[in-house]
Amino acid sequence: MITRSVTVRGRGHTFTGLADLLAKASPPRSGDELAGLCASTAAESVAARRLLADLPLTVFLEEPVVPYETDEVTRLILDTHDRAAFAPLSGLTVGGFRDWLLAQTDPDVLAAVRAGVTPEMAAAVSKLMRAQDLVLVASRCRVASRFRTTVGLAGRFSTRLQPNHPTDDLHGIAASILDGLLLGSGDAVVGINPAGEDVATAEAILRMVDEIRRECAVPVQSCVLGHVTTTLAVVDRGAPVDLVFQSIAGTEAANRAMGVDLALLAEADAAGRSLERGTVGSQVMYFETGQGSALSAGAHHGVDQQTLEARAYGVARHFSPFLVNSVVGFIGPEYLADARQITRAGLEDHFCGKLLGLPMGVDVCHTNHTDADQNDMDGLLTLLGVAGCSFVMGVPGSDDVMLNYQSTSFHDALYLRTVLGLRPAPEFEAWWESIGFDPVGGPGPAAGALAAGVRRALAA
Template sequence: MAAKLALAEVPLKRFLDEALIPYEADEVTRLILDRHDAAAFAPISHLSVGDLRDWLLLERTDSARLAAVAPGLTPEMVAAVSKLMRNQDLILVAKKCQVVTRFRNTLGLPGHLAVRLQPNHPTDDVRGIAASLLDGLLYGAGDACVGINPASDSLPTLMRLWEMLDEVRQHFDIPMQSCVLTHVTTQIQAIEAGAPVDLVFQSIAGSEAANAGFGVSLAILREAHEAALSLGRGTLGDHCMYFETGQGSALSAGGHHGVDQQTCEARAYAVAREFRPLLVNSVVGFIGPEYLYDGKQIVRAGLEDHFCAKLLGLPMGCDVCYTNHAEADQDDMDNLLTLLGAAGINFIMGIPGADDIMLNYQSTSFHDALYLRKVLGLKRAPEFDAWLARMAITEPGGRLREIGRGHHLLKQLPQISGAA
């Protein structure tokens, strides 16, 4: 409590005057300070961290005001104020932040929840991936994206995955986007080789040293962003980047500079913000109990991550997950999933049975998304919802239909994907 009282008295301007990680030594710090919007910051520049908390919770501080000040907030400011907030405060303020992005559909609208369909396979077998893809589509998942974490980094193998996903999308005219989550430099090579890349993905962290541990820099990310933009594959918008983050990565890479893991995580959002992403999510419990020990800590971190990212203007989702050696179980994931749904999370993961057979961790299933939609009255991306209705997968109102053996998708997707 003494630390909170001391933190509450810190003026917001101090975060601009005293960098936690030196400006000269870190390109993320330079990005944060060089991109800071003084005009957006002006209305709150006189506040302390505690005053900012009070201002955020005011009834009159609505979505428009939060969007207006977002370019004036730094990651250190939002991380600091999150440390003064109860869980309900984090939920209430995040709910007021609306961040809408577009590629082939519209994500982040109020009252909507999207799902990344994650059809991973331990050997990148096209038949196994296609089976999970079919399963997810019939459960109404995939509006955020279809995103494969490949087991291989072989370019020919990866090219087959991109081509299969694009062939399925085009054949069934699905308003969705796909992504193969290999290293960003491999994706640049794939674009140069003519791969049908929709979204470019990369894991990122909150310091130059930590990003170097991922084999990336701001220059590499800019090159990738420009390459993705050059393809012009979006039909509704040009948000074409996808980033994943997670508390603890900077410490693992020895790139934390003595800064706590939650503040380092918020700094990663400044990196993401630079590239106008379609999707960003924290993989909240994936790094294990060495950083987030149990279910309570995972729940708190998930709410912190969502709050900080939304305040900074990011289209934030969450991989609600845990590793098998953590003191957590599926009930903890149910709790976090429900809390994030109430907080207005943009998207979650959809994995067959919630058990990723390639990455070996526990996340959320297609059924979990159906639960959250039902309990909180959340809709899918409107363009994707209309497609599901056209394909007779859903009834009016979005409820799933009973699917018979003769359904168009069941009969044709295995042939189109090469899985038959």
């Protein structure tokens, strides 16, 4: 552990290691306060950011924030680091990296260095950025992924149709899917959070959604967001599995608390790809993350929650996923206390994910006991749209009746597409046109045909 000191306005400040420096340079958030990691004063926070700005990027390759010997995520990050891609950045400090990023206007230049940027570097530079900096740089990062649709292309904006039901009732799920399709939602994925981990139930949901896909001839991919072991069991039963889901975190111990490790994720990725169900691509993994998950598991190793969130993106990047999203306000006010903290975290998460090369979405959300409301989420949604966010959630009425939190609705996605001139994934848009869908006036005559297709799927 290397101790670092800096003097600001005649007052000395000392930081006991890189993790301590990163934590105290972070914008305030309740999770870091809960963990006892945040700066004790505004002056200490300023001193940390000043020292961080002068830190060479090479330090992050020399001083892991979580020990290499005891953490497979650290080993993954350092062992797969691309030195050639890092070469253009190797002489920069964190502050110099910020200036370099803000000066880049060519997405290809940003793409060329992404394999050389470690998650800790991305987290560090984000701590020096204003909201507009995070939006600007992320808007220039282009990351496309492909399965049955292509997500993340310039000028496009997708949604996950999230038709959750508190008892996993197939008719209730189907009704929400129909509602979403009629409002142009679902081109990222039709993704259902099951109420439990029952393998038979997961299989029944997947078979029903796949029947809807075929009956309505709609190019979507489906996913039941159960534990990866449940999905592997469903694969063994011959069910129509498109995407393989798993929540992940930024340390080995936190991932083990979720019942996974890198070997299991590799097995799941191979199983999903072996089914060869994609039509325009073969990326099959869907990961969700959230600031505070490692602290919840007592597995944060004294590292701030945003740096650990970025390390989770290092795990995701290794598997070339189809989708990744931060459920930014879902874990609760213990980690992000209010709308101000949720907005900042959402922009940081999106920036870090896109910079590292992920097809990044954000669940623009909050729990009912957080100091935030839908107007706050409208602001974050709009900022993320300008920043080039790949997808958000589409929840009936914004209110998830199974998970009991507030997210974005089908109408919210239509608002963002309209105000920013964005379009859905090209394959989904072609389907729109084939059924005569009008994104402004609604589905018109297509509504009856879609409803009939859903009824046939349920009957099957």
